[in-house]
Amino acid sequence: MRAWLMDSYEGIEQLRLGDVPDPQPGPDDVLLRVKLAALNPADAFLAQGQYPAKPPLPHILGRDAVGDVLAMGSKVGHVHVGQTVGVFRCKVGVEVWGTLAEKVVVPASSLIGVPDGWSLEETAAAPLVFLTAWQALTQWSDPPAPPPGRTALLVTGASGGVGVASVLLGHSLGLTVLALSRSAEKRRRLTALGARHVFDPADQNVASHILSTISPQKVDLVIDTVGGPMFREIVATLGYRGRISVVGRSGGVVPEFNTASLFFRRNRIGGVAVGDYTAEAAQAAWHEIVARLDVIKKRPVVDSIFGFNDVKQAFARLAEGPMGKVLIRGVV
Numbered sequence: 001m002r003a004w005l006m007d008s009y010e011g012i013e014q015l016r017l018g019d020v021p022d023p024q025p026g027p028d029d030v031l032l033r034v035k036l037a038a039l040n041p042a043d044a045f046l047a048q049g050q051y052p053a054k055p056p057l058p059h060i061l062g063r064d065a066v067g068d069v070l071a072m073g074s075k076v077g078h079v080h081v082g083q084t085v086g087v088f089r090c091k092v093g094v095e096v097w098g099t100l101a102e103k104v105v106v107p108a109s110s111l112i113g114v115p116d117g118w119s120l121e122e123t124a125a126a127p128l129v130f131l132t133a134w135q136a137l138t139q140w141s142d143p144p145a146p147p148p149g150r151t152a153l154l155v156t157g158a159s160g161g162v163g164v165a166s167v168l169l170g171h172s173l174g175l176t177v178l179a180l181s182r183s184a185e186k187r188r189r190l191t192a193l194g195a196r197h198v199f200d201p202a203d204q205n206v207a208s209h210i211l212s213t214i215s216p217q218k219v220d221l222v223i224d225t226v227g228g229p230m231f232r233e234i235v236a237t238l239g240y241r242g243r244i245s246v247v248g249r250s251g252g253v254v255p256e257f258n259t260a261s262l263f264f265r266r267n268r269i270g271g272v273a274v275g276d277y278t279a280e281a282a283q284a285a286w287h288e289i290v291a292r293l294d295v296i297k298k299r300p301v302v303d304s305i306f307g308f309n310d311v312k313q314a315f316a317r318l319a320e321g322p323m324g325k326v327l328i329r330g331v332v
Contacts, residue, residue, distance in 0.1 A: 001019065001020060001021075001022050001023075001101055001102035001103045001331075002017065002018075002019060002101065002102045002308070002331050003017075003018065003019075003020050003060050003097070003100065003101035003102065004016070004017055004060060004061065004062075004100040004101070004311050005017075005018045005020065005058040005059075005060065006047055006057065006058060006059040006060065006061060007057055007058050008057065009047065009048060009049035009054075010047075010048075011044075011047055011048050012043075012044050012047050012048075012312060012315045013312065014047075015047070015061075015311065015312065017309065017311075018058075020058070020060075020101075022103055023097055023103060023104065023105040024105070025071055025072060025073045025076075025105050026073050026105075027073040027074045027075040027076075028073050028075050028076065028107055028108055028109070029072070029073045029076070029105050029106065029107055029108060030069055030071070030072045030073070030076055030079060030085075030105070030106055030107075030108050030111060031069070031070045031071040031072070031103060031104075031105055032065070032067030032068060032069060032070060032085070032087070032103060032104050032105075032106060033067050033068045033070050033102065033103055033330065034065050034066075034067045034099050034101060034102060034103065034104055034330040034331070035065075035066050035067050035068060035084070035120060035124075035329075035330045036065060036066045036067075036120055036121060036124035036305075036327050036328065036329060036330060037062045037064065037065040037098075037099040037100055037124065037327065037328045037330070038062075038063070038064035038065070038099075038124050038125050038128070038161075038325050038326070038327050038328075039062075039314055039315060039318050039325075039326045039327070039328065040063055040064070040128055040129070040161065041160075041161075041248060041250065041318065042063070043061040043062065043063070043093065043098075043315075044315060044318070044319070046061065046094070047061060051094075053094045053095055055094065055095050055096065059097065059098075060093070060097040060098045060099075060100055060101050060104075061093055061098050061100050062092075062093045062098035062099030062100035062101070062104075062328075063087070063089070063092060063093035063094065063098060063099065063127075063128050064086075064087055064099065064124055064125070064126075064127050064128050065086070065087040065099035065104060065124055066084060066085070066086050066087070066114070066120045066123050066124040067084070067085065067087070067099075067103075067104065067330070068082060068083070068084050069081050069082060069083045069084075069085060070103065072108065073108070075108075076108040078108065079108065079111060084114060084120065085111045085112065085113060085114070086111065086112040086113070086114060086123045086124065086126075086127060087099060087104070087106050087110065087111065087112075087127065088110045088111065088112050088127045088131075088282060088283070088286065089110065089127060089128060089131055089274050089275070089277060089282050090106065090107050090109075090110035090279070091107075092104060092105075092106055092107075092110070094275075100311060100328065102330065102331040107279070109279040109280075109283075110279060110282075112127065112283070112286055115290045115294075117294075118299060118300075119299075121302050121305065121327060122299045122300045122302065123300075124325075124327055125161070125300040125301070125302050125324065125325035125327060126165075126289075126300040126325075127286070128161075128274065129161035129162045129164070129165045129300075129325065130165040130169070130286075130289045130300070131274050131277065131282060131285055131286065131289070132162050132165070132247060132272055132274050133162050133165035133166040133168075133169050133223065133247075134165075134169060134285050134288070134289055135245075135272050135273075135274055135276075135277070135285075136162075136166060136223045136245035136247055136272045137153075137166070137169055137170065137173065137221070137223070137245070139245060139270060139272065140221070140243050140245075140268070140270070151174070151175050151176050151217075151220060152175065152176045152178060152214055152217050152218070152219045152220050152221075153166070153170040153175040153176065153177050153178065153219075153220065153221050153222075153223070154178045154179075154180070154210065154219045154221070154222045154223070154234060154237060155167055155170065155177065155178070155179045155180065155195075155222075155223045155225075156180045156201070156222065156223070156224045156225055156226045156230060156234060157180065157181075157224075157225035157226045157248065157250060158179035158180055158181050158186075158190050158195065158198070159181045159183065159186040159189070159190065159321065159322070159323045159324070160225055160248075160250075160321065160322070160324075161322075161324065161325045162223070162225050162247050162248065163179070163181075163223075163225055164190075164193065164300070164301045164323070164324050165300070166223045167179055167190055167193050167194055167195050168193055168194060168293060168296070168298050168300075169289065169292060169293075170194070170223075171193070171194025171195075171296055171298075172194075172292035172293065172295060172296045172298075173292075175220075175221075176196050176214065176217075177194055177195045177196055178195065178196065178197050178198070178199070178210060178213075178214070178219070179195040179197075179198045179199070180198070180199055180200070180201040180206070180226075180230075181198060181200070181201075182200055182201060182202055182321075183321075183323075186323050187199075187200070189323060193298065193301070194296065194298070197210075197213050197214070199213075201226075201230055201233075206233060207233040207234070207236040207237050210237050211237055217239070218237060218238060218239030218240075218242065219234075219237040219238050219239060219242055220238075220239060220241075220242055220243070221242070221243050221244075221245065222234050222237070222238070222242070222243070222244040222245065223245050223247060224244055224245065224246050224247060224248070225247045225248035225250060226248065226249070226250050226251040227246070227248065227249035227250070227251045227252060227253065227254055228249070228250075228251020228252045228253070228254065228255075229251065229254070229255055230251055231251075231254040231257060232254070232256075232257060232258075232261075235257075235261050235262070235267065236261070238265060238267050239265065240265050240266060241265070241266050241267070241268070242265060242267050242268075243267070243268045243269070243270070244267070244268070244269045244270070245270055245271075245272050246269060246270065246271050246272060247272045300324070300325065301323060301324030301325065302324050302325050302327060303317070303322035303323050303324040303325055303326055304317055304322065304326055304327070305326075305327045305328070305329060306326070306327070306328055306329070307328075307329055307332075308328060308329055308330060308331050308332070310328075311328055314326050314327075314328055
């Protein structure tokens with residue numbers, strides 16, 4: 001089969017398009033022909049050796065996908081050949097070969113159906129980022145239920161995959177969603193997706209502007225996909241017992257962070273890792289996510305779709321900062 005092969009941990013630029021034997025499903029697995037795959041920043045981090053997983057080489061990146069069932073293991077009974085399914089959170093693309101290939105083997109427990117009314121593109125775009133956003137929202141309480149007067153959610157990097165998912169799910173939970181984006185057009189689109197107020201993080205007084213806008217409230221929960229120098233600013237927006245769910249670090253390391261700023265408001269910071277979900281817990285969360293999107297009549301956002309031969313250009317688009325998800329079409 002055709003696949004994008006990672007021969008080293010020297011970055012996306014070193015990926016090569018080549019041929020490898022078709023993977024074979026085990027007793028609990030399903031073999032899919034990939035129709036659409038989605039890119040995630042974590043793919044690029046893994047390719048740079050900046051990720052906990054160090055799979056044997058050559059490796060194939062790619063965690064999300066939609067594909068057609070070609071074959072299945074002897075213990076699989078709930079899908080059939082020819083069925084179109086989505087790939088959910090699992091070891092695919094992390095510890096074993098992923099979805100940037102003509103075919104991929106996936107544990108049957110990590111398959112999802114295409115939700116009613118959803119396109120294949122929306123289904124391919126959703127699993128990892130929406131599950132990540134859901135964990136970021138619910139890891140402090142399940143589901144988040146801040147007391148009256150403390151209902152504000154701040155999302156940094158809000159136009160990215162996890163950012164858009166966080167805005168949509170925060171809106172579905174009835175939170176007052178605040179978002180950060182450098183682009184005026186993206187700020188407009190985030191408002192349409194359910195953000196109550198959207199701010200430019202390049203504003204040197206962004207923290208004070210956020211607080212003056214929602215006064216007398218302060219921010220109850222931050223979903224931070226950026227890190228970097230902005231982290232100190234978002235800490236400054238937190239109210240008493242305010243929390244930060246750390247999802248990404250596209251802005252780099254946090255410089256000169258004074259932990260004393262957390263003391264008297266009893267602020268908490270926690271990382272997000274969807275690998276902690278069992279297959280059963282992930283499926284339960286997914287059903288909740290789909291139901292909530294149906295209620296608010298919103299769908300995952302796709303930024304762009306690239307051909308299979310254009311994976312490196314697609315990663316370049318991902319690095320630019322898309323509005324939503326970047327997808328790859330399967331081998332034609």
